[in-house]
Amino acid sequence: MIVLRKIVVINQKGGVGKTTTVVNLASGLARSGKKVLLIDLDPQGNIATCLNVKSIKDIYDVIVEGVDPMVCIVKADENLDVITSKETLTKAEMILVGEASRETLLRRRLSGVKGYDFVIMDCAPSLGLINQNAILYGNEIFIPASTDVLALSGLRNMIRAIEKINEVFAHDARISKIIPTMYDQRNKICKDVLGQMKSEWDGVLSEPIRVNSKLKECPGSGKSIFTYDASCRGAKDYDLLVKGVLAPQSQGAPAAVQTRFEAPSSGRTIIRRTPFAQ
Numbered sequence: 001m002i003v004l005r006k007i008v009v010i011n012q013k014g015g016v017g018k019t020t021t022v023v024n025l026a027s028g029l030a031r032s033g034k035k036v037l038l039i040d041l042d043p044q045g046n047i048a049t050c051l052n053v054k055s056i057k058d059i060y061d062v063i064v065e066g067v068d069p070m071v072c073i074v075k076a077d078e079n080l081d082v083i084t085s086k087e088t089l090t091k092a093e094m095i096l097v098g099e100a101s102r103e104t105l106l107r108r109r110l111s112g113v114k115g116y117d118f119v120i121m122d123c124a125p126s127l128g129l130i131n132q133n134a135i136l137y138g139n140e141i142f143i144p145a146s147t148d149v150l151a152l153s154g155l156r157n158m159i160r161a162i163e164k165i166n167e168v169f170a171h172d173a174r175i176s177k178i179i180p181t182m183y184d185q186r187n188k189i190c191k192d193v194l195g196q197m198k199s200e201w202d203g204v205l206s207e208p209i210r211v212n213s214k215l216k217e218c219p220g221s222g223k224s225i226f227t228y229d230a231s232c233r234g235a236k237d238y239d240l241l242v243k244g245v246l247a248p249q250s251q252g253a254p255a256a257v258q259t260r261f262e263a264p265s266s267g268r269t270i271i272r273r274t275p276f277a278q
């Protein structure tokens with residue numbers, strides 16, 4: 001029996017490499033023989049461009065019109081299917097506000113999705129209702145975070161928000177990977193921030209994705225980095241991420257971020273319970 005892994009790639013901070021990670025992770029898993037459904041939950045609709053697919057029905061129809069997700073799926077590559085998104089999804093956010101059990105609507109709408117090893121979701125840079133729905137659908141959360149100073153506080157807020165959603169809805173979406181992105185090893189700030197990430201989230205921190213111009217170029221080609229330039233740094237880094245996701249220790253119950261944080265100065269352990277959306 002196929003056990004479906006539902007990975008939500010999220011960070012409320014914009015431009016940190018969520019879409020780049022989703023496209024290349026999904027493509028890498030598909031190339032290794034896994035059946036992958038990639039769902040774009042961002043009204044920017046970048047996935048369709050990145051993978052050069054077109055679709056008449058998209059995730060708006062699934063969420064708002066109740067259209068069967070299976071009829072919204074388009075094939076992007078061998079083993080890789082996609083449900084696209086476009087700007088109409090912004091309206092869905094407003095329509096959802098009036099729905100009963102609005103936070104779990106996506107989970108209900110996608111309950112019939114079968115035959116995949118992975119469903120991977122690309123989220124918009126927000127903490128809106130659609131993203132809450134994504135978290136409540138997922139069982140694994142990946143947070144790409146750029147290796148710059150401002151990223152750290154955003155990352156802590158994101159983790160708190162996910163914990164709060166889990167707590168309020170008695171859900172168990174586990175933050176199983178924090179992915180440092182835009183890493184430049186010649187840059188002291190990048191090294192410092194990566195060091196800080198290691199000290200706070202060692203168990204779930206993956207190897208950094210380095211800055212690589214090929215990763216910037218490849219969305220325009222409609223290809224993943226593995227097809228665009230298999231020998232570049234970006235392809236190597238994302239290949240390592242794919243291997244990490246497929247590693248035996250990542251299957252089944254994934255490691256999860258600790259809800260206990262070591263206070264760096266005193267060594268005290270504190271439990272953060274800061275409310276969501278404060």
Ligand SMILES: Nc1ncnc2c1ncn2[C@@H]1O[C@H](COP(=O)(O)OP(=O)(O)OP(=O)(O)O)[C@@H](O)[C@H]1O
Nearest residue numbers: 014015016017018019020125182210211212215216
């Ligand atoms: N490792 C990298 N090296 C160089 N450029 C990168 C890297 N990762 C992503 N980029 C580029 O940075 C920009 C932002 O990346 P991306 O769209 O993946 O971020 P995002 O978090 O999905 O953004 P948004 O929050 O707007 O959805 C894009 O132009 C992308 O090509």
Ligand SMILES: [Mg+2]
Nearest residue numbers: 018019042046
């Ligand atoms: Mg994006």
